[in-house]
Amino acid sequence: MVPGPDSEVSTPEVTTPITAEEEVADRKMAEANAFETIVNKKALHSIDPERVLECFLDLVRIDSPSFHELEIAKYCKKVFEDLGCTVKFDKSQKKTGSNVGNLLAILPGTTEGEIVLCAHMDTVNPGVGVVPIIKDGLVLSKGNTVLGADDKAGVASIIEAVKCLVEQGGKYPRVWVLLTTCEERGLLGADFEEFNIPKGTPCLVLDSEHAPGAIIAHAPSKYDFEAEFTGKAAHAGVEPEEGVSAIAIAAEAIAHMNLGRLDDGTTANVGTVTGGRANNIVPNSCVITGECRSMSEAKAKEVVENMDSAMRNAAKDLGGQVKIEWHHRYPAVEFSDDDPLVQLLVKVADKVGLNSIISKTGGGSDANVLSHHGLNSIALGNGMTNYHSLHESIKIEDLENCALYTLAIVYEVAKHLDILHKK
Numbered sequence: 001m002v003p004g005p006d007s008e009v010s011t012p013e014v015t016t017p018i019t020a021e022e023e024v025a026d027r028k029m030a031e032a033n034a035f036e037t038i039v040n041k042k043a044l045h046s047i048d049p050e051r052v053l054e055c056f057l058d059l060v061r062i063d064s065p066s067f068h069e070l071e072i073a074k075y076c077k078k079v080f081e082d083l084g085c086t087v088k089f090d091k092s093q094k095k096t097g098s099n100v101g102n103l104l105a106i107l108p109g110t111t112e113g114e115i116v117l118c119a120h121m122d123t124v125n126p127g128v129g130v131v132p133i134i135k136d137g138l139v140l141s142k143g144n145t146v147l148g149a150d151d152k153a154g155v156a157s158i159i160e161a162v163k164c165l166v167e168q169g170g171k172y173p174r175v176w177v178l179l180t181t182c183e184e185r186g187l188l189g190a191d192f193e194e195f196n197i198p199k200g201t202p203c204l205v206l207d208s209e210h211a212p213g214a215i216i217a218h219a220p221s222k223y224d225f226e227a228e229f230t231g232k233a234a235h236a237g238v239e240p241e242e243g244v245s246a247i248a249i250a251a252e253a254i255a256h257m258n259l260g261r262l263d264d265g266t267t268a269n270v271g272t273v274t275g276g277r278a279n280n281i282v283p284n285s286c287v288i289t290g291e292c293r294s295m296s297e298a299k300a301k302e303v304v305e306n307m308d309s310a311m312r313n314a315a316k317d318l319g320g321q322v323k324i325e326w327h328h329r330y331p332a333v334e335f336s337d338d339d340p341l342v343q344l345l346v347k348v349a350d351k352v353g354l355n356s357i358i359s360k361t362g363g364g365s366d367a368n369v370l371s372h373h374g375l376n377s378i379a380l381g382n383g384m385t386n387y388h389s390l391h392e393s394i395k396i397e398d399l400e401n402c403a404l405y406t407l408a409i410v411y412e413v414a415k416h417l418d419i420l421h422k423k
Contacts, residue, residue, distance in 0.1 A: 046168075047160050047403045049396075056139065056156035056399055060130045060148040066122040066185045070100040072155075073121060076179055079159055080105035083166050085177070090194035098122075098181040098188075104195045105177040107162055113173035113417035115410055116203035116375060117161065118190075118366055119154030120183030124388050140393035147392040149384035153399055154206030155179060157382065160403040161410060171414045176201070180366055183207075186329055190366040190373075199374035202341055202413055204406065205367040210381030212401040213354030215345045217335035219361050219368055219379065220265065220293035221300045223328050227311050229253075229275075231320040233284035243282025244319045247275050250286040253314035253322075257307050265295030267362060268303050293362060297332055330368035333378065341376060344416055348408045354401060357381075380405070 064072040077087045089101040103121070124146055131142040141147040158177055165172050176197050180189035197203075208216050229250050234243030250273060259268050268290070275286030292307060294300035308324060315322035335342050337358055349356035361379070370377040383398025 047164055047400060047407060049400045051163070052156055052160040052400060052403045053139075053396060055159055056149075056152060057132050059152040059156055060132050060139075060141075063128045063130075064121050064123055064148075065125050065127045066182050067096070067098045069098055069121040069181045073100045073103050073179070073181075076103055076105070076121070076155065076159070080107075080162065080177065083107065083162055085162070088195075090192075092181065092189055092192040092194060095192040096182045096185075096188040100181060102181055102189050102193045102195070103177075103179040105162075105179075107165065107175040107177070109172055109174035109414075110169065111171040111173060111414050113414060114176060114198065114201050115173050115413045116176045116178055116197060116201055116370075116377075117158045117406065117410075118178040118180065118203055118205045118370065118377075119158055119207060120151045120180045120189065120366060121155065122181055122184050122189075123148040123150065123152070124184050126390075134396070137396055138393045139396060139399070141390065143390055146388065146390065147384075147394070149382070149392055149394040150209075150387040151183070151207045151382070151384075153382040153384055153394050153402060156399065157206055157403040157406050161407040164403075164407050165410060170411060172410050173414050173417070175410060178203075178370075183366055187364060187366055187369045190369040191330075193370075193373070197375060201375055203367070203370050203375040203377035204409060205365050205370070205377060205379040206382045206402060206406065207365045207367075208361065208379045208381045209384050209387055210357065210359055211355070211383050211398055212381055212405045213349040214357045214359050214381030215335075215342055215349075216333070216361050216365075216367070216379035216381070217337070217339070217342055217358050218265075218295055219333040219364060220267075220295050221297050221328070221332040222291060222293045222330055222364055222368075223300060223304050223326055224289065224291040225304075225307070225324055225326045226287065226289050227253075227322055227324045229286045229288075229311075229315060229320055229322050231282070231284045231286075231318075234282040236280045236282050240282055244284070245282050246286035246320060247273075247283045249314050249318045249320045249322070250275070250288050252318060253311040254288070256310040256314065258303075262294075262303065263299070265360075266293065266299050266303060268292040268307065293364075295332055295334070295360065300332075330364050331372045333368050333371050335378060340416070341378060344412060345378070345380070345409065348412050349405060351412075352401075352404055352408050354405060 182188035231244035
């Protein structure tokens with residue numbers, strides 16, 4: 001058939017090769033679209049960057065070394081009460097020696113379920129008179145104190161997350177904000193907390209040196225000891241044969257201990273040795289202290305037994321005595337990579353554009369103790385670096401991301417209550 005004058009005539013499609021310049025342009029466009037996607041995801045639940053930084057600076061200027069957290073507790077109490085939270089303190093100071101108890105602020109939820117957000121209010125020394133300085137995107141101290149990002153970065157992130165929940169609304173569970181005392185003195189505040197938070201509740205402890213997005217799924221069990229060796233005093237120059245050196249017994253015991261890193265997840269250490277009265281007296285007393293840690297509870301108990309045997313055998317062999325006191329400071333934290341809470345945390349990190357990392361640490365945190373209390377507790381990175389030193393700092397970006405991550409997790413938890421509450 002011959003086409004008429006008004007008929008459409010199809011012509012072959014001609015494919016033009018893509019030039020190198022066009023390929024680069026397409027790649028840049030794809031990268032821009034990916035970046036825009038991330039920005040849009042973050043905007044779903046946004047934070048106020050200037051506000052979270054200002055809050056953090058306020059917090060680090062408040063002196064709160066361990067046992068002296070009252071002033072920062074007052075600051076936080078007012079903030080949470082102004083947000084409509086119910087705020088209470090426990091009586092843990094009677095056991096910890098602090099001048100205030102742990103703080104609990106409760107934000108009513110708009111849907112079923114609950115979540116705990118936890119950080120500690122105390123800092124290590126020197127932490128009095130902190131003067132924060134902003135330089136090259138970092139917050140650091142003037143150089144004569146720690147900064148206190150450990151753990152005021154966690155506190156500031158929690159405050160910002162709660163402010164955003166109140167402002168932005170939507171569906172979120174009841175939020176229990178737990179701010180503890182004396183964490184730096186052996187997790188004392190968390191150990192003695194007296195609040196009846198429902199067992200199995202997901203609990204985020206914002207207290208790790210990793211960047212936001214890091215999930216601390218493995219942390220060790222810790223035991224420590226104090227051992228007092230008793231010998232027999234004698235004049236070191238006149239009749240040393242009549243004496244029994246308690247220091248020598250302690251040295252013998254230490255020499256028979258396996259110390260340092262014993263395997264990938266186990267360590268042991270003797271930290272202090274004190275004893276003796278004078279150079280011309282065979283010492284009749286010596287006290288040593290030490291610890292062991294392991295990701296495996298069974299391995300930790302094995303190391304305890306070995307260290308204990310080394311001390312008792314040394315006292316017996318050298319004619320002295322020893323009194324040993326062991327304390328189990330906290331149990332191990334152990335989450336599998338496919339645990340529902342871990343998987344949710346990975347999902348949320350990816351959603352807000354953070355690099356999710358499932359990690360482990362050789363240190364303890366309130367997560368260890370609160371897990372023992374029955375909470376589904378896990379530590380998260382808050383971005384602090386060089387903590388416990390005069391060079392401590394935090395990236396402003398990490399501070400913002402920690403707050404954003406915390407906020408996004410709270411919203412996401414409301415969608416997964418059936419799988420996150422451990423019985």
